[in-house]
Amino acid sequence: MKKLLSLAMAATLAFSVVACGGTDNTQNNDNAAPEASEDAGSTDAASDAATEGDVSSSYNGVLKVGGIGPTTGGAAVYGKAVMNAANLAVEEINAAGGVNGMELQFQFEDDEHDAEKSVNAYNTLKDWGMQMLMGTVTSTPCTAVVNESAKDNMFHLTPSGSAVESIAQPNAFRVCFSDPNQGAASAQYIGENGIATKVAVIYDSSDVYSSGIYEKFAAESANQGIEIVAQGAFTADNKTDFSQQLQAAKDAGAELVFLPIYYTEASVILKQAAGMNYEPIFFGCDGLDGLLAVEGFDTSLAEGVMLLTPFAADAEDEKTKNFVAAYQAAYGEIPNQFAADAYDAMYIIKAAAEQAGITADMSVSDMCEGMKTAMTQITVDGLTGEGITWDAEGEPSKSPKAVKITDGVYTAM
Amino acid sequence: MKKLSKTTKSNLITYGIVVVAYLVCEILMRTGHMSSLMKGILVPLCIYAILAVSLNLTVGILGELSLGHAGFMCVGAFTGAVFSKCTVEMIAVPGLRFLLALLVGIVCAGICGILIGIPVLRLRGDYLAIVTLAFGEIIKNLVNAIYFGMDKNGLHFSMKDSIALGLEPDGVIIIKGAQGITGTPTDSNFTIGVILLLITLIIVINLVHSRTGRAIMAIRDNRIAAESIGINITKYKILAFSVSAALAGAAGVLYAHNLSTLTALPKNFGYNMSIMILVFVVLGGIGSIRGSMIAAVILTLLPELLRALNEYRMLIYAVVLIAIMIFTWSPKGIALRERYSLAKLLKRREKEVQ
Structure with a gap:
């Protein structure tokens, strides 16, 4: 037992010596x-x-x-x-x-x-x-x-x-893109293409990316004639149930739900929306990229989801x-x-x-x-x-x- | 020369280690022999050492388990950073500004410590662990929900979003919810860190060896006996706990002024961080001030020095944790240490010389 212990100690020592040696090299x-x-x-x-x-x-x-x-x-x-x-x-x-x-x-x-x-x-x-x-x-x-x-x-x-x-x-x-740019670009895209005028937003207020996009989206949508009729925030600690936010969006008559969030939460939202027979247009940013790869997610629910993204892996161009x-x-x-x-x-x-x-x-x-x-x-x-x-x-x-x-x-x- | 008592000697060794380490680092830095990595990690080393020493006051001396030390650090960090950002134009001297920010952070963290301590420390059992665990998480989430701004009309506050602040065009947002505080002046440096560490050591060591410290340790060892000889248990418990919290606040202020960005993530102010500090204390030896300081330094340095091993470094880190645990806590490890301890080897040599 004692031998084993001393062996372990020696090994630890050797590791630390190796580690120190490593830094010396980089220093040189x-x-x-x-x-x-x-x-x-x-x-x-x-x-x-x-x-x-x-x-x-x-x-x-x-x-x-x-x-x-x-x-x-x-x-x-x-x-x-x-x-x-x-x-x-x-x-x-x-x-x-x-x-x-x-x-x-x-x-x-x-x-x-x-x-x-x-x-x-x-x-x-x-x-x-x-x-x-x-x-x-x-x-x-x-x-x-x-x-x-x-x-x-x-x-x-x-x-x-x-x-x-x-x-x-x-x-x-x-x-x-910067977060605000994505928010502004989304609002412009929705406004210019006349996709919807009554919009609900569900976003993660504890996440930098999500709240950054939302703030600029809210500011820009005023210029685009888009009305934000409901906004539901959630945080990293309660992101398993979105029925409340979805119900609020439904009651307010939102034609489009903007989701500046990551795909894991979005897959839950899509599932719950389908469960309550609420079928607005869902619109997201590049965080939704990866939605189709979520394990156990019925991809037919994602049908018609729009997202602004700089890259899609199954694009047809040569590059x-x-x-x-x-x-x-x-x-x-x-x-x-x-x-x-x-x-x-x-x-x-x-x-x-x-x-x-x-x-x-x-x-x-x-x-x-x-x-x-x-x-x-x-x-x-x-x-x-x-x-x-x-x-x-x-x-x-x-x-x-x-x-x-x-x-x-x-x-x- | 008057003979020093054993505790004084031990305390002087603790201070000596810090001073010598500081001098060695300064000399290496001045002569250009220090890698950029080491230069960058010196302040975090001081921060973690302060945290470990201050938590040892609660865990080792008071004998209560606290799982929310990162929460107090978070309070100190955010209040200190907010103060610095608000006054960055008013107070031009970085040293003075940092000192005031430090005081603000310490006081706020200390008040939180007292507020938590008043109800919880009256109870027996593990309630402090439960409440501090919750406190740490609450603080983290609270900070993530706060929007705080300043313009010519004064200060603005909201829990909704930054648009709700209604700032004038010239206003600045100080805390931006989850995005935290960016652009805090980086006022802290290694010298300040070491001075703070020394002050922490002086406070903790002197407290431990004072009349108050003996009362606190008496409560730890036997609550009923302590009560029977007239020690005000709640008072001493709250005192030790709030000092510990205030010192964690000081570490938080140092942390906030080391990097230009400050966000309350689970990684830096969450439960994991509290456990991390507890690991420093346990592995350094509960109750041993010097031990927790050294453990904090070694365990913070290790993952950085092992970077060459890429993903395996966390594996090695775990092995080292187990090795240290055996070395400091197992009966066999203690026997081994006693047999080969430095003091004994020196004594044996002295005998041989005689």
């Missing part, structure tokens, strides 16, 4: 990185050749891009999708000759969807020698990290951090088809919208870096300045939109796509 890298890049990246290239074979010797230096997102915990689905899709894009870009002749290296760190952990992940990536950041996947951690990246003046592109504050700093840009096929081959699942955002983000970085003429020996801050200007000049055709452009604030300009569920598949409207 940190110190070595600037020197290496001053030598036109020759040492970097040499060390990479040792680890990755002869292929990298043909590259002209290395561009290190870091990624942050939750790969464990409740929001792990999003982080993993981003990590997988980004890796896929990096492989493709490197196979096609890299960025400006530089090899793209990508490292992804877990943040458990926590602001504090996210800053830790950012600092870990800095120790690794990150030159640009493609993250953070979720909004609140992104808001914390953007302040840190602004201090270092590091180029920051978030694939899916949709809160307004997530890109409050001048060094930050995003691929997805989406190729991406979905490649993603499925590599990871065995159908990519969601987060994956598409991340895939686009890598190509956006490539396009902007080539526009700005980024080279491996530039400092992080110089890169950021170059990228900031280049971002406002480029136009990118991606999975999540055609001809996407950016303003200096970092907001993308692209037209939202509306899809309708007919016969169990998303079809463009």
Whole structure:
């Protein structure tokens, strides 16, 4: 017994030694990185050749891009999708000759969807020698990290951090729509196409995404001649029964129910609405993407549901088809919208870096300045939109796509 | 030289550890030998150490189980952050502003502690655990429902949504429901964190070794005996509990001013966080102030240092938890520790020298 105990203690000690060793290494890298890049990246290239074979010797230096997102915990689905899709894009870009002749290296760190952990992940990536950041996947951690990246003046592109504050700093840009934009776009879409004038909203008041969309939707619908006749809020702690909210919507005579929420709750709402013979038009945002994949959900209930989403995995265009096929081959699942955002983000970085003429020996801050200007000049055709452009604030300009569920598949409207 | 008593010596070692750790970190930082990760995690280390030490006052010294420590931290964090955001233009000196925010946070968390303590600490049994558990969850949900704004007409408050605040165009929303507070000035730094940790240690250690502390421990050990010799049980219980809550509030203020964003998620202010702090205390040794501080530092650092192992790090974390538990609590572990303890080894060597 005593032997066993001492063995366990020794093992723990060994682990901690290994862990300390690990940090020491990264520390050395940190110190070595600037020197290496001053030598036109020759040492970097040499060390990479040792680890990755002869292929990298043909590259002209290395561009290190870091990624942050939750790969464990409740929001792990999003982080993993981003990590997988980004890796896929990096492989493709490197196979096609890299960025400006530089090899793209990508490292992804877990943040458990926590602001504090996210800053830790950012600092870990800095120790690794990150030159640009493609993250953070979720909004609140992104808001914390953007302040840190602004201090270092590091180029920051978030694939899916949709809160307004997530890109409050001048060094930050995003691929997805911001929450308010989605709300406004939804109201405009409903108003301009004359889908309904009496609208009920059911939203999650404890969720940043949901309440962000709702507020802007409410503000914009006044301009569009839409009347919000009922609004039912729920919180993360009571999201199993929506009959009360649905009854209120029914009594108020709402023709359309707007659902700026995620698909899990939406599937419950659809089921309960069918149970009480209430058949309005259901309209949602990109959070509803994934509705058809909910386990045990009768997809016929989702018939006629409309949603504004930048990406639908079964779209018919060449790009989406190729991406979905490649993603499925590599990871065995159908990519969601987060994956598409991340895939686009890598190509956006490539396009902007080539526009700005980024080279491996530039400092992080110089890169950021170059990228900031280049971002406002480029136009990118991606999975999540055609001809996407950016303003200096970092907001993308692209037209939202509306899809309708007919016969169990998303079809463009 | 006058011989120091055993407790004074032990206390000095505790302070010494903090001071030495601070100096080492400062030197490493000044000479540029510290990784960015370490630089970033120094303040959280102080926060968790303060939380662990303050919870030890309730769990170890008072002998009551509290499962809502994160709730008090949440109260401190939000009141402190609201104060800082309201006065960011009025008080230009970051140090003074932080100090005042700290006081606001401490007082609010302390009042919550007293309010909870008055009815609950009169009871015997596990009622404090039940009520604090509920308190933590209530606070988290309450904060998520509050909308609070400021414009030239004054302060506005709503529980509905930010439109209902009816702010003037120049108004700013301070708490935006679930989106929490963004843009809190990041006033805290490592030096402030260490000073706060030292103050926490001084308060807790001195309280424990005072007349009041002995009364509190007497209540823990035998309530009836303590009552029979005339100790006012409710008074001392509330005192210890509210001091513990107030110190958690201080940690919360530090937390709020470390990152620019503050939201009440289950992850940072929920039940899990309270349990996490309790784990620090239990693994560091219930009643051992120094132990809970060290456990908090090690267990916060570990997942970060193990990042290289990706998803396996949580597995290793669990193994380490079990290993520490055996080392600190099992009878065999205690025997092993006694046999190979540092003090004994030193003594043996002294004997050999003689």
